[in-house]
Structure formats: C-alpha cells, structure tokens
Amino acid sequence: MLALLSRLPIIAVQFEATDQRRAGRMDVVADADPMPRLFAEFQALLDRHAAAIVTRDGIEAALVDRIGWPRVALPGGSDSEPRYAAELAEIARTVPPGRRRERLEQRLRRQQRRWDEAAATVGLAEADLHEATLDGAVLAAAQAFLVTPAWTIHALVLKLLVLLSVHAPGPASDETSPWRELRLILADLSRLTAAERAIR
16 A cells, blocks of 8 residues: 555545544544545455465475475576476476486476475465465455445545555556556545645
C-alpha cells in the first residue's frame, strides 16, 4: 500500500475512521461506514502474507545453501555455456534417447527425492501451505471489500488501493491500460479528498 501511495505525490490520504465524519447527516453515514475497518483488516492480512513469504523464502534459501537445487548438468551447447535441467521433460527435450538420458533422469530423480526429504525436515511444505492460505485470505478479503458499497470519496480511494494492490501486475504495468488510468483516477480522488479536508 505504501508503495502505491509513494507513486502519487499529490496524495494526502489518512486512513483513520474519524476522518470520515461529516457534518449533519453525513456524520451518521461515516460513523456506520465499515470501509475503514475492512481496509484495516485487509492491510493486516496483506502484512501477514508478506511476512509468510519472507519466512518461506528464508527456509528455501537455507535449504539451497545446504544441498543446492535439484538439477543436473546437461551436455554443453554450441556456446559451451553450462546448462541445467530441473525437470525430466527438460532432459527429454535436450538429450536424445539412450543411456546418457537415462543416467541424467536417474540422477535428477535422486536429487529430487533428496530435496523432498530435506524440505520435509525443515518445514518448507508447511511454509508453502501457510503462504498459500494467507494469499487466498487476502484475495477473499479484497473481493469482500470491493463488493461493499462505498459511501464516501475516501472509501472509493480505499477501494482503488485494494484493487491495484491485488490485481495490478506490478510496476511494469504502471504505464499500460487500464492500470495507468486507474492510478490517475486514484490521484484525482485523493486530491479531492485532500482539498475537502483543507476547507473544513
């Protein structure tokens, strides 16, 4: 979320629920608005998912340091650069049928078994499952957030932040449609929110 906001220099958005309050009738709407609470819950899930990725990647990196990736060296190509295969299909595509292919396949199977056994002892499968479970929870929370009616401009800003954080492909997409236009709309709404606060 902070990364998204940092790309929009005119944004001065605050996420506290108290900022939603308006005079008269709008006070009631803002006080009952579930969006700030749902956004905070979504952000907490996003933080937990990010932490799970760090933990999972740390376990994998330690395992790679200890036993290396399960892969085998392939016969050199025309450029004499070393090539490796991590899948049996890769060996089949590269090495003609025969004893050499069979030896490479057997060696790769042994390395894969060794990797699976070592991964089980360090909890990599559990870390994978935990990360995937949290990823699903983030997507479910985003979907629930996006279908909740927005009653304020601030809520629309939050909706766009959630949409971009979950569905935008990444920084490479910032200048492609529809992500560029969505970020421009987010900037417009954020400017209107900031201007409204300034005159209160």
